[in-house]
Amino acid sequence: MDVARITIAPSTAFQVHDWLRKRVQQGDLPPGMRISETEVAAAIGISRQPVREAFIRLASDGLAEVRPQRGTYISKISVAAVLSARFIREAVEADLARIVAQTRPAEMLDRMADEIALQTAADQTGNVNDFIESDDRFHRLLALAAGQEAVWADLDRLKAQMNRLRHLSMRAFDRGFIIGQHQQILDALRKGDANASETAMRTHLRQMLTEVPQMAAAQPDYFTD
Amino acid sequence: MDVARITIAPSTAFQVHDWLRKRVQQGDLPPGMRISETEVAAAIGISRQPVREAFIRLASDGLAEVRPQRGTYISKISVAAVLSARFIREAVEADLARIVAQTRPAEMLDRMADEIALQTAADQTGNVNDFIESDDRFHRLLALAAGQEAVWADLDRLKAQMNRLRHLSMRAFDRGFIIGQHQQILDALRKGDANASETAMRTHLRQMLTEVPQMAAAQPDYFTD
DNA sequence: ACGTCTTTACTTGTATGGAAGTATGGCATA
């Protein structure tokens, strides 16, 4: 018997939080939107308490702001937070790239190549969600290849704000360019060239430095800072 | 009138969370300890609801685990999480050091020197909390000097698990050694030697790689993974 | 027309009771 599959039904509050979190990240609930404990509770058909606790978790994620006696609002995308997460990603993934370039685990590199193929397919069909998910897996595989899976989990939390921005920007920016950069990273890794791998990764992640101001200028209502 | 000083009384739940968080980080509430909504509420003299919400926030911080219908427990220190945070710190602060070595903002470097003096004083009087707080400010000043204050805020969240470990290890390990490393970092920054600054920082933060296994072996009940 | 006060309809925060689930000790039984 597979004991690992024994699960218990998650609490209502947990499910509500999960639901809201996904909707915020996908841009379904836009930045600045007001949400109400009463309304959400009524819409789902439960009491306020679980919804309230979901709001608290959402606030801990940095995705909502609870203003006492005033209301709860979906957080605007903090430009400072996005740039901070980007800075951290560049530093960390540069180190990861150096490590992987030195070890070159064949299976992981092959799986990264598979993701690039998936990204190409998603680009042609125009499926933004598939593209973003594959993009995430590509970078996650790098952490796995470096034997630092836990690091990716931490980065994923930091990326919360960045993810929302991506769902906006992916429609506007050139996905083919991103795929090319991924290929350059993988090529450098395969050669075992640590310096080239690090440079390619830093170049790739610095792309965002130009995109973020453009996005913020295009939709100022969604951003802060 | 100083409008910045206008504050409203924080909610009970917020205060309880703050209180619990500090106690966990200082090791007052040891890893694995069981805490109860009813008990804490009775001890403070309030109802269970605010305490419950404080527990939820504490769980979001990774400092507690709520097991439905079983109880709430102070999280054990995850060795994997500590090592992950350490890895991220090394990568990020190495980049920060390179930046600061190139710009050399005089005022910030002076303030870092002040912190080293405070650490020396705290070492002599044996005040562990003062030492840790000054240590944090030293590294935070590095981020400020690099113009990346938001980065430190993110690192601070990641450090949650690491902080608890430090309150254990600071009593056991050589603080004088740490001070010497801080001095080496500052010296390299003052010289404007980016490579030496990065190396000194990486060496400093790799110290933990030997300390963590020792701590985990000494008190296995407090750790997991 | 304008400013001020009051009413009213919201919001989140807290208290409390009970529901559902879990762990433990006692006790009868083999």
Next chain:
DNA sequence: TATGCCATACTTCCATACAAGTAAAGACGT
């Protein structure tokens, strides 16, 4: 002695009622 059942005392979870605060619309006097 060992085993299975069960009462009991917990735990967290959810629903509900009320308290406290905010904000905006409207009445009213100037």
